[in-house]
Amino acid sequence: MSQSFFNPFEELIFDEHFCFLSGVLTTENIPVFPQWLMDHFKFGEERIEMMDKSKTYHYSDLTLPCSPKVKNAFAILDEKVQKAYKLGYEGMASLDELLLFQWTGRMVYGLLYYEMQYERNRLLRLGEEFALSAALRERFGHFHLMLQSIIEPISFVGKKPWSIVVFPLKYSADIFSYRDDAINLMFSFGVNGFGFIACLQDNGIIGEKQKELLDKMKGHTLHPVQFEELYARFHYSDYILQYKPEYKIENCESGITIEAIPIEKKGSKPIFGFWDEDIFAQLLANYWSVYGIEREDILRFQRPMLSFLENPYSKDFINPEAIDLPY
Incomplete structure (x- = not known):
C-alpha cells in the first residue's frame, strides 16, 4: 500500500506514551470499557484475569493511551451506542454494523493490548525476547487497521x-x-x-x-x-x-x-x-x-x-x- 497507517504489530509497540490507534505521542487515555457502561452496571471495581490466570486488573484500571483525536472519536461513538442502548433491541439493531465493530473492537483490542503488554513484560523479566508469529502479526495488524476506520479514511x-x-x-x-x-x-x-x-x-x-x-x-x-x-x-x-x-x-x-x-x-x-x-x-x-x-x-x-x-x-x-x- 502506498498509503500506510500506524501498525503496532510491526515493531510490537505497546507503550503508554504512544496512542494505541494512531501511534502519535500522547499523555491522554481512555478506558478500555466505556465509562458509561461501567457506571451503569457498576462493574468497574470487579476484577478481570489475564489469560494465564496469574495477573488480574480492576476493569476501571484498564486504560489505553490515546490522542485527543482518538479520544473524541470514541466519545462520539460511545454517545451513539448509549443512545441506541436506551432504546433496547430496536435501537441497537438499527446501528450500522461498522459502529458495532468499532465499539466492540475498542474493548477487544484493549484486552489484547494488555495481554501483549503483560507477556512482553513477563518475558523481559526472564531475559527473553517478546515475539509473535507472522500469522498473528498479520491477523492483529489487519484488525488494528480496520479499527482505525474510526479516525482515518478507511472504508469497507x-x-x-x-x-x-x-x-x-x-x-x-x-x-x-x-x-x-x-x-x-x-x-x-x-x-x-x-x-x-x-x-x-x-x-x-x-x-x-x-x-x-x-x-x-x-x-x-x-x-x-x-x-x-x-x-x-x-x-x-x-x-x-x-x-x-x-x-x-x-x-x-x-x-x-x-x-x-x-x-x-x-x-x-x-x-x-x-x-x-x-x-x-x-x-x-x-x-x-x-x-x-x-x-x-x-x-x-x-x-x-x-x-x-x-x-x-x-x-x-x-x-x-x-x-x-x-x-
Missing part, C-alpha cells in the same frame, strides 16, 4: 470482515453479561432487551454457517441459556475454521478500501474441521455452569446432545417461554 466495500448478529434477549434487570476472546477477536454482550455476538475477523463465514439457526430465531426473545449456547456455537465454529481470512486492501483517492475475500473450500479440505461433540460439550458446560449444567448433562448416553436452541429430533427452534430456567 463488498463483503465485510465480520459476523455481527443482534437479537432480542430477556435477562433480569441490571444484569450485564459479556464474554470475550481477545486472541480470536470475538465478543458477546447481553443485557435485558438485547444481545449481540461479534466475530470480528471471520469474513462472515461463521454467520453464514449459523444462518439456518439465526433464521429460526427471528421473532423470538432469547432466554439467557439460549444466548450462551449461541455464543458457544459461534466460538467453537471459529476454533475449527480451517482457512485464514484474507483481504483485498487497496488505495484510492479518498483513502484505503478493505474487502473481505470470501472463504471458499479448496480441494478436499472443508472450510470447518470436524465438530467434536466432546469438546463442544465441555465449552458449553463452562458457559452453562451458572445453571448447574455439567458436561455429563449435555452429552447424554444414547440420547441426542442437550440443546436449548433446537429440538434434537425435529430441529424446530425451542420456544424460550418453554424453558424452565431462571433469567
Whole structure:
C-alpha cells in the first residue's frame, strides 16, 4: 500500500506514551470499557484475569493511551451506542454494523493490548525476547487497521470482515453479561432487551454457517441459556475454521478500501474441521455452569446432545417461554 497507517504489530509497540490507534505521542487515555457502561452496571471495581490466570486488573484500571483525536472519536461513538442502548433491541439493531465493530473492537483490542503488554513484560523479566508469529502479526495488524476506520479514511466495500448478529434477549434487570476472546477477536454482550455476538475477523463465514439457526430465531426473545449456547456455537465454529481470512486492501483517492475475500473450500479440505461433540460439550458446560449444567448433562448416553436452541429430533427452534430456567 502506498498509503500506510500506524501498525503496532510491526515493531510490537505497546507503550503508554504512544496512542494505541494512531501511534502519535500522547499523555491522554481512555478506558478500555466505556465509562458509561461501567457506571451503569457498576462493574468497574470487579476484577478481570489475564489469560494465564496469574495477573488480574480492576476493569476501571484498564486504560489505553490515546490522542485527543482518538479520544473524541470514541466519545462520539460511545454517545451513539448509549443512545441506541436506551432504546433496547430496536435501537441497537438499527446501528450500522461498522459502529458495532468499532465499539466492540475498542474493548477487544484493549484486552489484547494488555495481554501483549503483560507477556512482553513477563518475558523481559526472564531475559527473553517478546515475539509473535507472522500469522498473528498479520491477523492483529489487519484488525488494528480496520479499527482505525474510526479516525482515518478507511472504508469497507463488498463483503465485510465480520459476523455481527443482534437479537432480542430477556435477562433480569441490571444484569450485564459479556464474554470475550481477545486472541480470536470475538465478543458477546447481553443485557435485558438485547444481545449481540461479534466475530470480528471471520469474513462472515461463521454467520453464514449459523444462518439456518439465526433464521429460526427471528421473532423470538432469547432466554439467557439460549444466548450462551449461541455464543458457544459461534466460538467453537471459529476454533475449527480451517482457512485464514484474507483481504483485498487497496488505495484510492479518498483513502484505503478493505474487502473481505470470501472463504471458499479448496480441494478436499472443508472450510470447518470436524465438530467434536466432546469438546463442544465441555465449552458449553463452562458457559452453562451458572445453571448447574455439567458436561455429563449435555452429552447424554444414547440420547441426542442437550440443546436449548433446537429440538434434537425435529430441529424446530425451542420456544424460550418453554424453558424452565431462571433469567
